[in-house]
Amino acid sequence: MEKIFYHFLQGLFLLYFVSASLAMTTTNITTDQDALLALRAHITSQGPHQILLKNWSVSSPVCQWVGVTCGSRHRRVIALDLSNMSLSGIIPPQLGNMSFLVSLNMSRNNFHGELPHEFARLRRLRVLDLDVNNLSGGFPEWFGSIHQLRLLSLNNNSFTGLISPSLANVSKLQTLSLSFNYLQGNIPTEIFKISSLELIFFQGNSLSGSVPDDMCRHLRRLKWIDLSRNKLNGQIPSSIYNCSQLQVLSLSVNHFTGFIPREIGTLKALERLYLYRNSLEGQILKEMGNLTMLKTFAIGANSITGEIPKEMGNLTVLKILGVGGNHITGAIPQEISKLCNLEELYLTLNNITGFIPMQVFNLSQIRTLSYRKPTFRRAFLNSNNLGGPIPDSISNCSKLKILELSVNNFTGPIPHYFGDLRHLEFLDLSGNNLMSDYSSSNTQLGWINSLANCKHLTVLGVADNPITGFLPNSIGNLSTLLEQLYAYKCNIRGSIPDGQHSG
Structure with a gap:
């Protein structure tokens, strides 16, 4: 009988201990309120509206506080969104007591210090977004x-x-x-x-x-x-x-x-x-042409060799093609002209040879050509081995601002149509085999007359070309914004008006 009574007391004590333990760990909405008030107390500054200071008050229910969402079943805080509120301070350990929290977003503030290890208690948490703060520690x-x-x-x-x-x-x-x-x-x-x-x-x-x-x-x-x-x-x-x-x-x-x-x-x-x-x-593999959903292909500044495969013409939704700064050889494939959605083409700093396919300048969406429709803005084709005359199709690019063709093997006369490019700001033709459109060395350079229409031109480079002739008086009609004129290693003679610089 005594043994039975002893086991009864033992069981009763165990039941009491378990109940007391549960009572100590039981949380409720008051727990959530205390945690949020602790957070408010640790915030050292807020934005001009002082949202938390004004709104988080014990005079109103927690579930009505700004940024707080409660579950309909247990009426506990399940989500806290304080993103982009200009809050500064540290994150207190009490937030780890919000055991029903499913989503915590404190991004785009200025919280600092380490994350409290009490966050490990948030076993229901599915979303933790702390982007763009100054949190630190391991x-x-x-x-x-x-x-x-x-x-x-x-x-x-x-x-x-x-x-x-x-x-x-x-x-x-x-x-x-x-x-x-x-x-x-x-x-x-x-x-x-x-x-x-x-x-x-x-x-x-x-x-x-x-x-x-x-x-x-x-x-x-x-x-x-x-x-x-x-x-x-x-x-x-x-x-x-x-x-x-x-x-x-x-x-x-x-x-x-x-x-x-x-x-x-x-x-x-x-x-x-x-x-x-x-x-x-290695090379650009023809298998890249199978990626028909591809919009950006950027492999510049590597040690890629070989030619641009014609299969790249299959990428009809491609917007950006960047292969500059490699060791690519061969000609620009005609198939590039099939890329009707192309906006940016980077080919510079390679060993590309041959002519530029005229169709490239007729691509209706292109805005940046580095080798942007008539609306294409920038063309970088420098430091290749491109040859032949500068294509007349460039004249279609009426919005062109930057045209960089230096260090190639372009031949023939400098075209007069550059004057039709009214938005041109930067024109560099240096380091080619371009010449004047007149053979006589005492003839004025007519192509300079056309550039008087380019009212935004700040840089003009024609250095290191076999150009002969005299600077026309119209050089003074060039853009008042013209800052630099590079014409060394040429046979150009004449004077430059004051206020413009030459190199």
Whole structure:
């Protein structure tokens, strides 16, 4: 009998202990109110409207406070949106007591200091957006404890250290955005095993090392990955073909080496490809012509060789084609004229030879030609081996502001139609084999007369050409804005009026 009574007392004590423990951990709307008041107390300044100071008051229900959303069932705070309110201060640990919180957005403010580790208690949290603040400290290990997270965005802060492999525990994560911080070290391979990921933004850090060969093995839902402006090296993994839903691939401004994988040509959903400023070599593969959804193809400032394949003409929705600063040879393919949506074409600093296809200047949408319709604004074709006469079709480009044709092999007379380009601000024809349209050395240079119509011209370069003749009196009618005239290594004679400079 005594033994039964003893067990009864023991059970009663255990029941009391459990009940007391539950009572101590039970939270309610008052808990949420206290947490929010603690946050208000830690805010050192607000915008001119002082929203929180005026609105967050115990005289009104928490669920009516600005930025606060409560659930209809439990009447607990489920969302807090304080984005873009000009708030400054630190984030207090009491926010970790808001156990029903599903979404927390404090982006575009000036919160500073470290994130409180009490955030690990927010087990229902799905959205954590802290973009554009001044938060600091090491990358929190406890992010791996918030298993329900779908979006984690810490862009434009001052987080340091390594990305924690514990993120692999967040198996439902869809958006991982850590751009423009001070993160270092390798990208944990565990990140690439989160099969739910759709968006990865790591650009603008100091991440190093290579990406794993099987990077895309588990990322079948991935739509956008941006690893640009880091210190990553090694080769672009051929497993990229597994990311079949990929729309944007950005690896620019790193130290990637090797060839552009042929497998990129299988990414039929790809819209933007950024690989510029790396150490890539090899050729532009004809398989790139299979990417019929591609709008941007940017591989400039690498060590790419060979010719531009004619298959690039299949990319009829392409808006930007950038291959400048490589070792590309051969002629500009006629098929480029099929790119009816092209707006920007960058070909400068290569070894391109031959003539410029006249059709390029008739592309109706083009605005920047670096080698923008009659509305194209800038043309950079310098430092190639382009030859032949300057195409008459340039005269169609009535909105042209910058025309840079220096250091090529253009021949023939300098055309008079430049005077029809009334918006021209910069014209550089230096370093070619251009000449006057008259053979007599004592004849005035007629093409200068036409430039009097270019009322916005500030720079004119014709240096290092076999031009002969006299400067006409109309040189004084050139734009009053003309600042620099480069005519060295020519046989041009005459005087330049005061107020204009020559080089």
